[in-house]
Amino acid sequence: VNNATDNAGVDTAKANAQALDTAKDEANKAINALENLNDAQKQGALAAVTAATTVDEVTTAKNTATGLDQDMGQLKDEVADDSDLRDSVNYKNADQEKQAAYDEAVSAAKAILAKDGKNEASPEVKNAQAAVKAAKEALNGDTKLATAKDEANKAIEAMPNLSKED
Numbered sequence: 095v096n097n098a099t100d101n102a103g104v105d106t107a108k109a110n111a112q113a114l115d116t117a118k119d120e121a122n123k124a125i126n127a128l129e130n131l132n133d134a135q136k137q138g139a140l141a142a143v144t145a146a147t148t149v150d151e152v153t154t155a156k157n158t159a160t161g162l163d164q165d166m167g168q169l170k171d172e173v174a175d176d177s178d179l180r181d182s183v184n185y186k187n188a189d190q191e192k193q194a195a196y197d198e199a200v201s202a203a204k205a206i207l208a209k210d211g212k213n214e215a216s217p218e219v220k221n222a223q224a225a226v227k228a229a230k231e232a233l234n235g236d237t238k239l240a241t242a243k244d245e246a247n248k249a250i251e252a253m254p255n256l257s258k259e260d
Contacts, residue, residue, distance in 0.1 A: 117149045121156040128159060130166035132206070134213035144217075158216075165219040166207065172226045173203050179230065187235030196229040 125136060139159035146152040179185050185193060192200045198249045206214050214222075 113149055114147075114152065117152040118143050118146065121152050124156055125159045130163045130170060132166070132213075133158065133209050134210040134211060135166070136160060138213040162216050162219065165216045165223070169203055169219050169223045169226075169240055170207055171209050171225050172206070173200055179233075182235070184235040188233040189238075192229070192232050192234055194231060195231040196226075199229040201223040209238055223229045 122140060125131075125139045125143065128136065128139075131139065136159075139155060139162070142155035142158070143152055146155055179196075185196070188196075199222070203226050203247060205211055206222055
């Protein structure tokens with residue numbers, strides 16, 4: 095407004111300010127409605143909207159928060175089966191170092207997901223999700239059990255004093 099040289103300039107500046115204010119209000123409502131962000135992430139997103147000086151910057155801040163919310167939802171889904179997995183043969187029979195890697199990955203993911211977690215950005219959230227997924231896939235309890243069963247069956251078959259009925 096201070097830089098305007100005529101009434102049209104004042105009107106344009108006023109319209110731009112109103113558009114920015116409206117965009118900020120809508121972005122703040124959208125961010126506050128996001129369900130997967132932790133408190134620090136939500137505050138960071140709201141601060142980015144507050145600091146924005148153009149409608150494009152507001153849109154970018156809102157889109158960044160929405161993407162982060164989706165990433166946090168995927169991370170939450172990745173650790174949702176944690177208690178069931180820990181009760182599974184695949185976890186219980188896995189090598190200790192594979193269990194430890196899984197435990198560490200899940201612990202790091204849960205720290206990000208906690209309401210009082212840090213303001214982690216999408217790359218860190220995606221890395222945590224990938225770490226949990228990789229640690230799950232590396233668990234080898236099912237494979238170890240299958241190998242042990244095969245070896246036991248071979249040992250039984252090699253026993254000369256047993257018949258098929260025994």
